[in-house]
Amino acid sequence: MSTLTAKPIQDYTSKDYKSDLKPIWCPGCGDFGVVQAIYRALANVGRAPHEIAFVSGIGCSSRIPGYTTAYGFNTVHGRSLPIAQGIKLANPELLVLCAGGDGDGFSIGGGHVAHAIRRNVDMTYIVMDNQIYGLTKGQLSPTSRRGLATASSALGSMESPVNPLLYVLGYGAQFVAQGTPADMSGLATIVEEGIRFPGFAFINVQSPCVTYGQEDQMLKAQKATMQTLESLGHDPADRLAAMNLAQAYGEKLYTGVFFRQPEPGPTFERLARERHEAQRASVSSRADVLNAFRVKKP
């Protein structure tokens, strides 16, 4: 089942989502392709830029909201998810995007991912996974491969990497996909599907770091090795099959939707709305809250 048959709400083009700010990214950075894919996905969805909140953490990739015309919020390291949830719960009408790097999402902010999944606030979380810390000039990241020598691991990493795909699938994420700017068009499609998914959507993007990354992670290498999950005949309704394929993270580059819950569970904001409707009738004004403190003579 594709969710992409829907028509845009209004006619927008990628240009309408591109801001005047010039990216600080290095020439050739994968994130250029990611932001292009996001522009295109947003144009296909067709929400007005002022109805979009785009939240990020800290890192090279977290500069991304500023390169869009949406309401952007470039927050603190690792905390984009709680802030994005607060925005969506405060105004469920907004389209909420959240983005950051692998350090932001799986190291300093790793604890928030599981809770974003179980809370299921409708938003799309895009992790630009480059297996390195670029902004701080080349240290180990939580997805760096074992043995990797970096600025902070001159003698090689002694830890095994986090597998972001298995992590989120294990926590019960209802939409899990992976893309690469090596296939910008495919990535745009994945982002659009994530946005249209009614709940928390996770997208891992293999976005290479041209300055501190490894040769086999560059776009050219990716183009030669990537395989679409569709071509493997994968059924995205099958979580266990998705987990099986996700085990190849770090060895094989699969793109497309690993898992999409066929019948998505309720979002937090839908349950909140139902609660509001159920509770509202019991009071007439905010001042009623003070009745709790009144003592009455017998």
Next chain:
Amino acid sequence: MNTDLVIGMAGSGGDGIVSAGESLLTAAAMLGYHGVLTKSFGPQIRGGESSFRLRLCTEKVLNPGGALDIAVALNWEDFLKFGAELPVGGQTTVVYDSNTNVAPGKLPLVGVTPAEVLSVPIEQMARETGGSDRAKNTVVLGLMSGWMGIGRDEVIAGIRKRLSKKGAEIVERAEKAFLAGLEYAQQHPLKTDRLMGEPPTTGAKFVVDGNDLCAAAAIVAGCDFFGGYPITPSSEIMHFLGREIWKHGGTMLQAEDEIAGIGAVVGASFAGKKALTATSGPGMSLKTEMLGLASIAELPLVCVNVQRGGPSTGIPTKGEQSDLFQAVFSAHGDVIRPVLAAVSAEDMFPITIEAFNLAEYYQTPVIILSDQEVGQRKETAEPIDVAAIKLVERQRPTGKELEHYTRFRFTETGISPISHPGMKGGNYLASGIEHNELGAPTASGEMHSRMNDKRLRKFDPLKQRRDLFIVEGSAGAPLGLVSWGSVAGIAIEAFRMAVKQGLQVKLLVPRLLYPVAEAVYQEFFASITRGLVVEQNHQSQLFRLLRMFVDVPRGIETLAKSGSNPITPQEVVDRLRQISLALQRDQHQQPSEG
């Protein structure tokens, strides 16, 4: 007849100690009496020791008082664990359960001879009337009602209301237990008169505690979002909003941690809503980075710290005023965050409203310093007139401003109109990164300096808010008394006692602690050569903060104690008398003119 009585009671966790105290306070409030009820517990979740102290008064009362007039021990082991929190003195009537097998002449109280000692068969009466020892607290209610001569009908009404769900038999037994205690008291009159005088004629009061009232004030202020994480002694704020905020269209989020709690609040504020978080010391430490984000992104939010003993886990169940330095200084970068402190549970209402107003007006995080006592004690309060409350909303851009919107525009006040997602034309980038007027990231030293100036200068008018200070006494008095937060209630009473005794003293209680309103203090200190700063922490944190910003007279001393070491009005008066004597010596030593 008495106008002011302090009752203290202790027993085991399952004895319903606190519930008895609350019943008595509620009954007294119905009659129009004023009262303060504090609770103190051991660290255990079930069992362990439990106590209350209740001060009832015919006039407004701001603290739980000093030595007990009536002490009730259901067992001595638990009673003694509270030490100075339940002080027995020469004026105390001691009542204890006969089942403790302690002879009235051999109480385990060292160096004290109480005015009167009664061994009462409390447990026995509970079993005979209430059917189990669980009715001991109700028997004690009867004893108190009888000896104090108040609240018979009110306590019974309270019992009926509280137990009606449990069935008629339970209610009947409880009433019997209460009446048994009452009759016992009537048959065994005390040698010392403990009858309460006539209540004020102003009528029934509210009964409030600081945490619940803070939550209610947030709703009245228009708060639509709470994010937080459970932590003692602040969780009641979350509990209350978890029940109530939905009725008013708001959302309560119990987040995965303290950081996510305030993170969601920052997000809700960015989205245009008034938002609140609440915590205690360890949680404040975790929230610090988010407070910095809210400061630089100029987003309103209110953060309540219900202080407890620290550092680290410290004493979670007992209050302290030791997080003032943290509230004022824990930010990195050049930051001012307004810090407010309530002086009583009742004061949490106006302080919380004020916090939201300041947050919205100045587009800033505002910290409220409460503490375990303000947060969890129950007290009588005057009914609140909601119609009289003025609410402030953040300044929004006009239609014309949205044509070329500049989020962080340099203005005369330093306050720039703020848009929110969904507002057409208001699109901007908020960030923790230094930015220019449009919100675009910058590393320019000049822009950083101008933005810092904007973000700091905007608070200048706040320092002129004299209404956030309690000042009493004659302007020229040479002796000064300064205090803040829950301990201010003790200082205010001490001040009034000292004035009655003829001391030339004046009082200052800041409810705005930061930014330091230099002019208010300079004016207060102008006539003062000696004085006292009273606070519940080890380092005299307010005193030291003032020394940083204000020319504090050299003759100012401190009375500072770590949390859960009671400070009494009498103790403050005694210190003031000593200081006053020193003041007289100073005046003698001054060389005469001519």
